[in-house]
Amino acid sequence: MRQGQAGAEGRVAVHDLVKRFGPVAAVDGVSLEVSPGEFVALLGPSGSGKTTILMAIAGFEYPTSGRIEIGGDDVTWAPANTRNLGMVFQRYTLFPHMSVAENIAFPLKMRGVARAERERRALAALETVRLGGYGERRPNQLSGGQQQRIALARAIVYQPRVLLMDEPLSALDKNLREEMQLEIKHLQQQLGITVVFVTHDQTEAMTMADRVAVLDHGRLQQVGAPRDLYETPATPFVAGFIGETNFLPGRTVAAAGDGMPVAVELDGGGRAEATAVGALAANAAVRVAVRPERLALAEPAGPGLAGTVIEAIYAGVATTCIADLGGERRVRARIAAGTGGRAWSAGERVGVSWQAADARAFATTAFGGQA
Amino acid sequence: MSRPPRPGGVGRLLLHAVAYAVIVFLLLPTVLVAPMSVSPEKYLQFPPSGFSLRWYGEYFADREWIEATLFSAEAGIISAIGATIIGTMTALALVRGRVRGRAFVELLIIGPVVVPHIALAVAMFLVYEQLRLTGTLVGFAMAHIVLALPFAIFTVLAALYRFDADLEMAALSCGASRIATFRHVTLPMIAPGVASAALFAFIISFDEAVVSFFISDLDRKTLPRKMFEDIDFDVSPVLAAVATMLSLLTIAVLVLGHFFKQMADRRAAPAAGGTKP
Numbered sequence: 001m002r003q004g005q006a007g008a009e010g011r012v013a014v015h016d017l018v019k020r021f022g023p024v025a026a027v028d029g030v031s032l033e034v035s036p037g038e039f040v041a042l043l044g045p046s047g048s049g050k051t052t053i054l055m056a057i058a059g060f061e062y063p064t065s066g067r068i069e070i071g072g073d074d075v076t077w078a079p080a081n082t083r084n085l086g087m088v089f090q091r092y093t094l095f096p097h098m099s100v101a102e103n104i105a106f107p108l109k110m111r112g113v114a115r116a117e118r119e120r121r122a123l124a125a126l127e128t129v130r131l132g133g134y135g136e137r138r139p140n141q142l143s144g145g146q147q148q149r150i151a152l153a154r155a156i157v158y159q160p161r162v163l164l165m166d167e168p169l170s171a172l173d174k175n176l177r178e179e180m181q182l183e184i185k186h187l188q189q190q191l192g193i194t195v196v197f198v199t200h201d202q203t204e205a206m207t208m209a210d211r212v213a214v215l216d217h218g219r220l221q222q223v224g225a226p227r228d229l230y231e232t233p234a235t236p237f238v239a240g241f242i243g244e245t246n247f248l249p250g251r252t253v254a255a256a257g258d259g260m261p262v263a264v265e266l267d268g269g270g271r272a273e274a275t276a277v278g279a280l281a282a283n284a285a286v287r288v289a290v291r292p293e294r295l296a297l298a299e300p301a302g303p304g305l306a307g308t309v310i311e312a313i314y315a316g317v318a319t320t321c322i323a324d325l326g327g328e329r330r331v332r333a334r335i336a337a338g339t340g341g342r343a344w345s346a347g348e349r350v351g352v353s354w355q356a357a358d359a360r361a362f363a364t365t366a367f368g369g370q371a
Numbered sequence: 372m373s374r375p376p377r378p379g380g381v382g383r384l385l386l387h388a389v390a391y392a393v394i395v396f397l398l399l400p401t402v403l404v405a406p407m408s409v410s411p412e413k414y415l416q417f418p419p420s421g422f423s424l425r426w427y428g429e430y431f432a433d434r435e436w437i438e439a440t441l442f443s444a445e446a447g448i449i450s451a452i453g454a455t456i457i458g459t460m461t462a463l464a465l466v467r468g469r470v471r472g473r474a475f476v477e478l479l480i481i482g483p484v485v486v487p488h489i490a491l492a493v494a495m496f497l498v499y500e501q502l503r504l505t506g507t508l509v510g511f512a513m514a515h516i517v518l519a520l521p522f523a524i525f526t527v528l529a530a531l532y533r534f535d536a537d538l539e540m541a542a543l544s545c546g547a548s549r550i551a552t553f554r555h556v557t558l559p560m561i562a563p564g565v566a567s568a569a570l571f572a573f574i575i576s577f578d579e580a581v582v583s584f585f586i587s588d589l590d591r592k593t594l595p596r597k598m599f600e601d602i603d604f605d606v607s608p609v610l611a612a613v614a615t616m617l618s619l620l621t622i623a624v625l626v627l628g629h630f631f632k633q634m635a636d637r638r639a640a641p642a643a644g645g646t647k648p
Binding site: 058059060079080081082084085086087089091093094095096097106107109110111151154155158164 | 535537538540541542543544545546547548549551552555556559560
């Protein structure tokens with residue numbers, strides 16, 4: 001396979017995409033740019049619009065409004081079969097009446113490639129997905145993982161500029177899924193192909209993608225590298241959807257600019273430091289988001305937050321402590337093994353604290369305040 | 372018996388007895404016709420007094436019988452081809468397309484099944500008379516296509532419902548045009564259904580008596596019409612021989628149809644069968 005074939009042709013751009021199904025907006029004004037050779041995951045719960053976006057890029061859905069470009073060409077209304085994209089579907093979609101080799105050669109046949117050349121390239125693609133020697137088999141003689149590899153071979157054999165994948169691993173068991181994640185990632189790097197990958201599995205998205213686009217209710221919440229999403233989530237939804245987060249409602253003590261430290265008077269008592277997400281007015285309703293592993297537990301002392309340990313769950317690499325801070329507030333703290341902290345047990349009083357840089361204060365109204 | 376008697380055993384036995392009695396009653400005439408057709412006597416007789424293929428020979432020697440048979444076969448083949456093509460296209464449109472007034476279209480499709488054939492026959496006769504289509508191959512083919520279409524459509528519809536539409540998306544994503552997708556993916560997958568649609572359409576046409584009775588003329592008539600005439604004119608064991616052959620043909624077609632259905636089921640079986648790692 002040719003290296004770095006994506007070139008400028010591999011650029012995918014979605015502009016102000018809206019797709020309505022009756023009164024429901026499945027996609028509600030999404031814009032997204034994918035650079036040539038980049039691996040972008042569309043991540044979100046079911047109904048977030050991620051698959052609809054992929055289908056619009058693929059040409060299986062036409063948007064209500066908005067524009068889709070591939071390699072600089074406007075393909076918004078182009079038929080699916082003219083877009084020259086590779087696609088791997090969630091369900092197994094090998095043609096059951098064709099052999100594996102015929103399946104892989106099918107796109108070449110549709111492109112008028114001569115038989116000998118078709119066979120040669122199909123065999124090469126088969127080697128690429130490490131299933132050399134399986135050419136004569138029928139799809140129903142293969143396992144799920146093998147079928148998806150063949151589907152992958154069929155999607156790359158004609159060297160498309162962009163590869164679209166719609167939850168291709170969701171039907172596989174966990175171990176195989178993790179193995180295939182890395183395999184697809186390596187193949188993508190080797191081919192230099194642009195990949196847009198839909199998944200509802202945050203770990204999968206974080207493992208594979210250069211950038212992850214998080215969607216909820218048809219809206220783009222945040223696009224960024226996995227680390228950025230985890231460390232600096234832009235919305236409460238992202239904070240809650242990716243990894244675990246404790247949310248504590250409260251009001252700002254003073255105004256603060258975006259990224260500035262802000263003191264928050266927590267509902268139910270206690271004061272906490274956090275970093276403002278967006279500019280916050282004084283006395284604004286906010287929610288403070290802080291990761292369980294960023295919470296520090298100590299003997300209760302002074303004016304800091306304190307509560308009672310409800311449960312301590314030992315799980316080898318880490319221990320999770322659930323503490324009741326009063327006022328129906330519960331937080332989870334994760335203490336990694338080997339960090340030297342003391343063991344906590346239920347009923348003990350405990351002080352809870354964190355660094356301002358590790359907590360984020362979101363204005364409650366900004367994104368509807370969903371958890 | 373190791374099995375304890377089931378509750379309501381007597382009732383169940385009675386039910387089975389009645390059910391089988393009904394089946395026997397329905398099948399008996401068809402079954403009786405076969406021995407009658409090999410009787411050497413010049414009139415219909417049961418049980419036959421001997422064994423002779425004389426009436427079969429008579430049938431094959433009679434120009435009128437053969438002409439009627441060939442005419443029926445021609446009409447049957449044309450109807451089968453026509454009904455299958457139109458039926459497949461209609462089924463595809465109903466399943467994949469966005470058909471406006473779908474309920475109305477579906478009603479129209481069922482039309483020929485629910486409208487009494489005799490009413491249809493009279494209507495067709497009146498129209499064909501004007502168009503000089505009575506007694507023509509085109510006329511018969513058109514009439515029979517109308518009658519066979521519902522069955523063809525429903526057979527192909529069933530095949531399409533079993534077929535995984537994602538495969539069509541996959542083909543399109545591979546760069547296949549809609550027509551290429553149909554030719555290389557959809558049609559091969561639903562082929563058994565299409566084939567059984569063609570078989571049923573053929574049998575419906577070949578077997579059809581009521582409409583044929585009306586739109587035949589003196590020279591060009593179908594086999595069933597010829598049989599009617601013979602009953603009026605001269606009840607000979609040739610009729611039994613023809614009836615027997617018709618029954619055998621129908622059974623053969625049904626068996627073939629069943630074979631196609633099994634093939635279709637096998638094709639539609641999910642490809643995710645493997646358990647290998």
